[in-house]
Amino acid sequence: MVLTLLLLLLLPAASRARDTITPGQPLRGNDTLVSSGAGSFVLGFFSPPGSNSTYVGIWYAKVPVRTVVWVANRAAPVRGAASESAGATLSVSSECALAVADANATVVWRSLSSSSPRPCAARIQDDGNLVVSDQRGRVVWQGFDHPTDTLLPGMRLGVDFAAGANMTLTAWASPSDPSPSPVVAAMDTSGDPEVFIWNGPAKVWRSGPWDGVQFTGVPDTVTYKGMGFSFRFVNDGREATYSFQVRDAGIVSRLVLNSTGVGGGLMQRWTWLDVAGAWALYWYAPKDQCDALSPCGPNGVCDTNKVPACSCLPGFTPRSPASWAMRDGRDGCVRATPLDCANRTDGFLVLPHAKVPDATRAVVDFNSSLEQCRQRCLRNCSCTAYASANLTAAPGRRGCVMWTGGLEDLRVYPSFGQELYFRLAAADLGTWQHCSSRRRYMHIAQSE
Ligand SMILES: *[C@@H]1O[C@H](CO)[C@@H](O)[C@H](O)[C@H]1NC(C)=O
Ligand SMILES: *[C@@H]1O[C@H](CO)[C@@H](O)[C@H](O)[C@H]1NC(C)=O
Ligand SMILES: *[C@@H]1O[C@H](CO)[C@@H](O)[C@H](O)[C@H]1NC(C)=O
Ligand SMILES: *[C@@H]1O[C@H](CO)[C@@H](O)[C@H](O)[C@H]1NC(C)=O
Ligand SMILES: *[C@@H]1O[C@H](CO)[C@@H](O)[C@H](O)[C@H]1NC(C)=O
Ligand SMILES: *[C@@H]1O[C@H](CO)[C@@H](O)[C@H](O)[C@H]1NC(C)=O
Ligand SMILES: *[C@@H]1O[C@H](CO)[C@@H](O)[C@H](O)[C@H]1NC(C)=O
Ligand SMILES: *[C@@H]1O[C@H](CO)[C@@H](O)[C@H](O)[C@H]1NC(C)=O
Ligand SMILES: *[C@@H]1O[C@H](CO)[C@@H](O)[C@H](O)[C@H]1NC(C)=O
Numbered sequence: 001m002v003l004t005l006l007l008l009l010l011l012p013a014a015s016r017a018r019d020t021i022t023p024g025q026p027l028r029g030n031d032t033l034v035s036s037g038a039g040s041f042v043l044g045f046f047s048p049p050g051s052n053s054t055y056v057g058i059w060y061a062k063v064p065v066r067t068v069v070w071v072a073n074r075a076a077p078v079r080g081a082a083s084e085s086a087g088a089t090l091s092v093s094s095e096c097a098l099a100v101a102d103a104n105a106t107v108v109w110r111s112l113s114s115s116s117p118r119p120c121a122a123r124i125q126d127d128g129n130l131v132v133s134d135q136r137g138r139v140v141w142q143g144f145d146h147p148t149d150t151l152l153p154g155m156r157l158g159v160d161f162a163a164g165a166n167m168t169l170t171a172w173a174s175p176s177d178p179s180p181s182p183v184v185a186a187m188d189t190s191g192d193p194e195v196f197i198w199n200g201p202a203k204v205w206r207s208g209p210w211d212g213v214q215f216t217g218v219p220d221t222v223t224y225k226g227m228g229f230s231f232r233f234v235n236d237g238r239e240a241t242y243s244f245q246v247r248d249a250g251i252v253s254r255l256v257l258n259s260t261g262v263g264g265g266l267m268q269r270w271t272w273l274d275v276a277g278a279w280a281l282y283w284y285a286p287k288d289q290c291d292a293l294s295p296c297g298p299n300g301v302c303d304t305n306k307v308p309a310c311s312c313l314p315g316f317t318p319r320s321p322a323s324w325a326m327r328d329g330r331d332g333c334v335r336a337t338p339l340d341c342a343n344r345t346d347g348f349l350v351l352p353h354a355k356v357p358d359a360t361r362a363v364v365d366f367n368s369s370l371e372q373c374r375q376r377c378l379r380n381c382s383c384t385a386y387a388s389a390n391l392t393a394a395p396g397r398r399g400c401v402m403w404t405g406g407l408e409d410l411r412v413y414p415s416f417g418q419e420l421y422f423r424l425a426a427a428d429l430g431t432w433q434h435c436s437s438r439r440r441y442m443h444i445a446q447s448e
C-alpha cells in the first residue's frame with residue numbers, strides 16, 4: 001500500500017515536466033524544463049565538469065552525454081556548484097525580461113528586451129529555442145537570436161539588419177568555463193557576405209562567399225545532400241544569414257565553435273551516432289595549410305596537392321623571390337605585364353575549382369549574365385577578376401562578384417570549387433590562351 005501511495009505521488013510528478021515559466025512560477029535550481037513535442041531539449045541549471053559555478057543552460061534530453069548547446073548567464077554564473085544551487089532561480093518578469101538569481105535573490109544575469117506592456121511567459125521549444133512571448137504570442141526575446149557557441153538546425157548565423165541583430169558564435173573559454181573566449185565566428189557583410197572565424201583581432205578562417213549552393217570554401221557541402229541536410233542562405237538586403245536544417249528528425253547535428261584549433265579557432269559539425277553512443281565529427285575547418293588566411297598572398301594560389309603549396313596565378317611572378325624560395329608565400333605575386341585597360345586589349349583566364357578570393361571589398365551584381373559581367377569588368381580599369389554570384393539562378397541571372405586590386409586568399413581544390421575569371425594583359429593572355437584543356441592549363445600554372 002505504501003508502494004502504491006508512493007507511485008501515486010511519483011507518477012504525476014514525473015509527468016508534470018513543464019516547458020514554461022511564468023512571472024509567478026520561476027524555475028528553481030533543482031528543477032528543469034523539458035520541451036514538449038518530442039521532448040528533445042532540457043533547460044536547467046548545470047555546472048560544467050571541473051567548475052564551481054552554476055549556469056542556466058539548454059542541453060539535449062535524449063543524448064546521454066550531456067551536451068550544452070546554449071547558456072544564458074555564460075559570463076555571470078551563480079557562485080557554487082549546481083548541486084548546491086537548489087535555491088537559484090530563472091524567472092520571467094512582468095516586463096518580459098528573463099533573470100537568473102542566486103539563492104539570496106541577487107540577480108546575476110538579465111536578458112535585455114524591449115519592454116512589453118503585457119505579461120510574458122518563457123517556453124523551451126522542441127527545437128531548443130527559449131522563447132519569451134506575450135499573451136498575444138508575439139515573440140519579445142528568443143535564445144536563437146543570442147547564440148552561444150552552437151548553431152542548431154533553424155538557428156541563424158549572420159546579421160538581421162531589420163531586427164538589428166548580429167548573430168555570432170563565441171567559443172567557450174574552456175570545457176569547464178562557458179565564458180566568452182576571444183574566438184568568434186561572424187558574418188562579414190561588407191562585401192559579398194562570408195563567415196570569418198576570428199581569434200581576437202586575428203582572422204583564422206574564411207568561409208568564402210555563398211555561391212548559391214554552398215560557401216565556396218566549404219565545397220564538400222554538396223556531399224551532405226544524402227544525409228538529409230538542407231542549407232539556407234538569405235541575402236536580400238534585410239538580412240544576410242546562414243542556417244541549416246535536417247529533414248530526418250532522427251539525425252541530431254550541431255555546428256559548434258571551439259577555441260582549441262591550430263590558429264586558435266575551430267568550427268566543427270558533430271552528428272550523434274546512436275549505435276556508437278558518441279558524437280562523430282562530420283566536418284571541421286580550418287582543415288589544412290591552405291585554409292590559413294592567405295598563405296600565398298595576393299595573386300598566389302594555394303593547392304595542398306602541390307609541393308610547394310603556393311604558386312602564382314599565370315601571368316604573375318613572386319613579389320619576393322627570396323622568401324618564395326624559402327616557401328614563405330605570404331608576400332604573394334605581382335603582374336608580369338601591366339594591364340592595358342585604356343586600349344581595351346586585356347582579357348581573362350579562368351581558374352577552375354577555386355575558392356574565390358576574399359570578398360570583403362568585392363562588389364556583387366545579382367542581376368547580370370556572365371558575359372555582361374565580363375564586359376562590365378573589362379570597362380572598369382580597377383576590376384581584376386569576376387565569378388558567378390549565384391549558381392542556382394537562371395543562367396542569364398547568375399550575376400557576378402567583382403574584385404579590385406590583389407586577389408587575396410585564393411586556393412584551388414582537386415574537384416568542387418568555382419570558376420574564377422582573372423584579368424591579364426594581352427601579352428600574358430597569349431602565353432596561356434593556347435592551352436586547350438583546363439587540366440593542362442592548371443598543370444602549367446602550377447609548374448610556374
Ligand atoms: C526543490 O527544492 C525546494 C526547496 O528548496 C523544494 O521545495 C522543491 O520540492 C524541490 N523541487 C524538486 C523538483 O526537487
Ligand atoms: C571547488 O570547490 C572545492 C570545495 O569547495 C574546492 O576544493 C575546489 O578547489 C574548487 N574548484 C574550483 C575549480 O574552484
Ligand atoms: C548568500 O548570502 C550569504 C550571507 O551574506 C553568503 O554567505 C552566501 O555566500 C550568499 N550566497 C551566494 C550564492 O552568493
Ligand atoms: C557582427 O559582429 C562581428 C563580431 O563581433 C563584427 O565583426 C561585425 O562587424 C558585426 N556586424 C555588424 C553588421 O554589426
Ligand atoms: C574543444 O575541443 C577539444 C578537443 O577536441 C575538446 O577537448 C574540448 O572539450 C572542446 N571544447 C568544448 C568547450 O567543448
Ligand atoms: C595603347 O595605346 C597607346 C596610345 O593610346 C599606345 O601608345 C600603346 O602602344 C597601346 N598599347 C598597346 C598594348 O596596344
Ligand atoms: C534586373 O534586370 C532586369 C532586366 O535586365 C531589370 O528589369 C531589373 O530592374 C533588374 N533588377 C535589379 C534589382 O537591378
Ligand atoms: C569599378 O569597380 C569598383 C569595384 O567593383 C567600383 O567601386 C567602381 O565604382 C567602379 N568604377 C566605375 C567607373 O564603374
Ligand atoms: C539565387 O537564386 C535563387 C534562384 O533564383 C534565389 O532563390 C536566391 O534567392 C538567389 N540568392 C541570392 C543570394 O540572390
